Amino acid sequence: MASLGIIANPASGKDIRRLVSFATVIDNNEKVNIVKRVVLAAQAFGVDTVYFMPDTFQFGRVVEESLAREGVLTAEIRILDLLMEGNADDSTHAAECMEGLGVDCIVVLGGDGTSRAVAKGVGQTPIVPVSTGTNNVFPQMIEGTVVGMAAAAVAALPDPYKACVREKRIEVWVNGNMVDLALVDAVLTDDCFVGTKAIWDVDRIRTVVVTRCHPATIGFSAIAGSCQIIRDCDEGGFVLDVSPEGRRTKAAIAAGVVQDVGIANERVLKDGEWVRVTVDCAMMLALDGEREVKVVSGDDLQLRICRSGPWRVKPEEAIALHVFQK
Numbered sequence: 001m002a003s004l005g006i007i008a009n010p011a012s013g014k015d016i017r018r019l020v021s022f023a024t025v026i027d028n029n030e031k032v033n034i035v036k037r038v039v040l041a042a043q044a045f046g047v048d049t050v051y052f053m054p055d056t057f058q059f060g061r062v063v064e065e066s067l068a069r070e071g072v073l074t075a076e077i078r079i080l081d082l083l084m085e086g087n088a089d090d091s092t093h094a095a096e097c098m099e100g101l102g103v104d105c106i107v108v109l110g111g112d113g114t115s116r117a118v119a120k121g122v123g124q125t126p127i128v129p130v131s132t133g134t135n136n137v138f139p140q141m142i143e144g145t146v147v148g149m150a151a152a153a154v155a156a157l158p159d160p161y162k163a164c165v166r167e168k169r170i171e172v173w174v175n176g177n178m179v180d181l182a183l184v185d186a187v188l189t190d191d192c193f194v195g196t197k198a199i200w201d202v203d204r205i206r207t208v209v210v211t212r213c214h215p216a217t218i219g220f221s222a223i224a225g226s227c228q229i230i231r232d233c234d235e236g237g238f239v240l241d242v243s244p245e246g247r248r249t250k251a252a253i254a255a256g257v258v259q260d261v262g263i264a265n266e267r268v269l270k271d272g273e274w275v276r277v278t279v280d281c282a283m284m285l286a287l288d289g290e291r292e293v294k295v296v297s298g299d300d301l302q303l304r305i306c307r308s309g310p311w312r313v314k315p316e317e318a319i320a321l322h323v324f325q326k
Contacts, residue, residue: 002155003049004042004148005098005125007091007118008035009110009132010057026132028057031109034130034144035063038107041148043075045322046156051078051103053094056086088117095121104155105313107147112138112219112288116183119169119310126154126164126311137184137217138167138288142315150315153322160311163318165232167309168211168271172285172293173302182287183310185210185221186303192282192294202259205242207277209269209303213238215251219289222251227266232312237305239275240266269305277301 010028039050052060060079067073080097084090091110095118098106108118108129115129115138128151129139154160170182188207205220212232213224224230224238226249246264253259269275279301285293295301 001049002047002152003051003101003103004038004047004151004155005051005053005094005101005103005106006035006038006059007053007094007098007106007108007110007114008055008057008059009091009108009114010055010059028059031057031132032059032062032066034109034132034147035059036067037144038148038151039063039067039075039077040072041145042152043073043148045149045152047075047104047148047152049076049078051080051098051101053090054079054082054084055090056084088113091117092121094118095125099123099125104160105151107151108139110139111136112184113290115139115310116181116288119167119183120181122310124311126160126313128154128313128315137212137219137221140315146315146319149322150313150318153318154313156322157318163321164311164313166307167232167312168237168305168307169309170209170211170237170287171304171306172287173300173304174293174295175300180285180287180293181309182211184212184288185219185224185286187220187286188277188283188301189286189291190281190283191291192284202242202253202261206283207239207241207275209237209239209275209305211237211305211309218252218255220251220253220286222253223249223261223263224266226251226261227263228268230268235271235307236273237269238266239269240264272304272306275303277303 064077131139131141172180186209189204191204210221210224213221215225241264243264246262279299284291
């Protein structure tokens with residue numbers, strides 16, 4: 001018996017960056033189509049139970065009714081009995097619940113923020129992050145059929161981690177306590193209001209810490225990517241300060257938005273190396289694009305990159321192992 005979890009964020013791809021950039025919109029009806037293909041492929045590869053996170057759009061029920069009506073559903077659909085809060089905690093709690101149930105693999109539909117929320121709830125369960133959000137450095141743009149095949153393949157492997165990579169994460173410590181984490185970037189800004197959570201104003205940024213960076217990515221990791229290429233498989237990360245007096249570079253901070261940025265004090269980070277940030281006023285730390293942690297003058301803010309993030313499935317390798325090593 002093999003089981004699959006699906007966490008589809010109905011709010012992904014709908015933040016304010018849709019108004020200040022030119023990003024593609026993937027609406028919830030299209031997410032339903034993606035999830036239907038995931039379920040059909042997964043059941044064809046041996047998955048017999050699919051768990052869904054409850055959500056305001058009711059992805060699980062919509063997919064179940066549609067596939068049953070078409071006479072193509074063979075897997076059992078189960079909706080987790082969880083109280084919804086209508087925020088990122090829903091994804092975290094659903095991931096915790098699925099891991100507790102022993103689900104073999106979790107498919108995540110959303111952007112970097114959704115993947116981060118799920119990463120806070122899983123320990124050893126492999127995940128397949130699928131891009132349906134705004135800034136998507138961590139999740140992939142990948143066909144739902146392939147996603148379902150890969151998730152089912154991992155579920156069937158004697159050693160699922162052979163087809164996975166252990167991701168890095170940024171740990172955020174304030175006054176000696178770990179308070180949060182990020183998968184891609186942590187950005188310190190002097191805009192201390194949470195507001196719509198998403199950030200887009202480069203002029204308010206102080207410091208950027210990333211686990212990966214490339215000039216061809218979208219988001220604030222692209223600023224670091226103009227200095228150094230660091231991939232998910234590389235050790236460590238990168239840190240820089242944004243300064244009007246620094247050397248000038250251009251970075252794609254959002255879809256269709258390329259801005260001129262001043263960079264200073266840039267350097268490569270080793271695994272486990274601490275970055276201590278001077279907090280001289282009220283500031284906000286944005287994690288994977290969303291303002292989450294507020295600090296005030298005198299706080300001891302430290303960050304470090306560790307190889308202790310979620311296990312992310314490599315779809316091509318998972319399917320190849322399943323097909324050729326039976």
